[in-house]
Amino acid sequence: MKHRSDQPHHSSAPKQAGSPRLHRRALLKGMGLTALGSMAGLGIGCALPRIRREVSEGELLINPTEVSADNGLLNVTIKAQYGQYRLAGKDVMLRCYDGKPIGNTLRVKTGDTLRLTLENHLPYDPLQELCTAVPTVEDNTPKGFNVTNMHVHGVHVSPESPSDNILLLVGYKQTEHYRYEIPSDHPPGTYFYHAHFHGSVALQVASGMAGALIIEGPLDEIPEIKAAKEQVLCFQTPRVNKTGVCENYTVLDQPGDTLINGQLKPVIRMSPGEVQRWRLVNASHMDNMLFGIQDQGFTALCFDGNPLDYSKIMDTAVLIPGNRADILVKAGAEPRRQAIYRDISQEDSEDNIIAWLEVTADTAKDMPLYSGALPRPDGLDDIEPEEVTFGRRLEFGMSGDPKGRKYTVNGQPFSCLDAWQIPLNAVEEWEVYNHTSESHPFHIHVNPFQMISGGDVEPGTWLDTVNLKPFERIRFRTRFQDFTGTFVFHCHNLTHEDLGMMQAVNVYKP
């Protein structure tokens, strides 16, 4: 994410992975067809009018149901199951949490305990007889669509059971009791949780097995921020076949709509002069976004849950899969409707609109928009070169036959057997090179990193997910602090992850 207010929208915005798709969508639009029409089977003209009528565009944005911690504890049970509902005007049957297109929003404070019980109500999957965890001999093919587990994305907690262990397998009728102790100095902001069984991550997350996780802290006590009404916007790109199901990875690669909390082009209503806090989550399995609002800037507070040193006025926010942003939006003085784009560099494309901001004719509020310093959590002090104990160079790449290609880290697809060993309290500088012609969102569990260069990000920004453009080289520094255990870094284009672009690291006590 980068401060781009000094740049015109149309000039140098980075080309996103979705650009060819958008181009195709623009062509479809020129032919009088919508992308939804294309999903339902292009060329079957008779199907289009019916589908278009069913599209429930223009409803008010509905925030996901929220459950909050009480007295320092949030106890929540989440059922992984099939859900049958209408999504963007289509009857679908998809894997999801609690029968809904997006999981409940979980809200805790720094220092709280989150006890999350995951029940697997999906059908029996024979894979669970073969292994009780991610297989040690890994073929890196899509599999295990009905086994699952849980990951709290971006949260600084132990990677070991009962905490954020993503090497677990939760099978048919099995229940896993997770317990996450949120540190009292945890960066307060927007996080999310999602399924993370290697082999079915993309299919399950794309289908809807994800939800927002909010951690409140000192930042939330700033009066102007506290006064702002919150809106949770989870961006998703569910993909279904003609019968409304998603049962293979071919379906996942199709172009299609970006939904927000399961809604197509919802309307966010604001009074003139009102300030709202929007919590943006890119929960898409693969689509990059360059978020922006027509004729309107916003104030960034946090990226990936990490508060900035100072609030920052921006026009656009890079949101690759796995990224979050906390922003303040102040409505204009006059009633009007403004488009919200998934890629504001393609403002001219109507298919690119994912929501509307509607400034009403209500009495003006003229709320103050916060501008100034933000409380910095302890763990986010700048990492200076002299603090670094080890440097690593790594490469995201591909190997094998183009048809049966594997996505790799340092030439090897994922294997549970070769975790890199890192001593606790190591401070490392990593240089990550993308040796492919595709974008790869780099994401690491447990510890955030501070950017030095690359990734379309201002140096110094703390993130847990950053984009690697084709053949780009990025650098960041990170502290392996507080927690020992095995966790992973991987590409957050989740189909790439399932195909091998993941590496385990084991942090040990020296």
Ligand SMILES: [Cu+2]
């Ligand atoms: Cu990738």
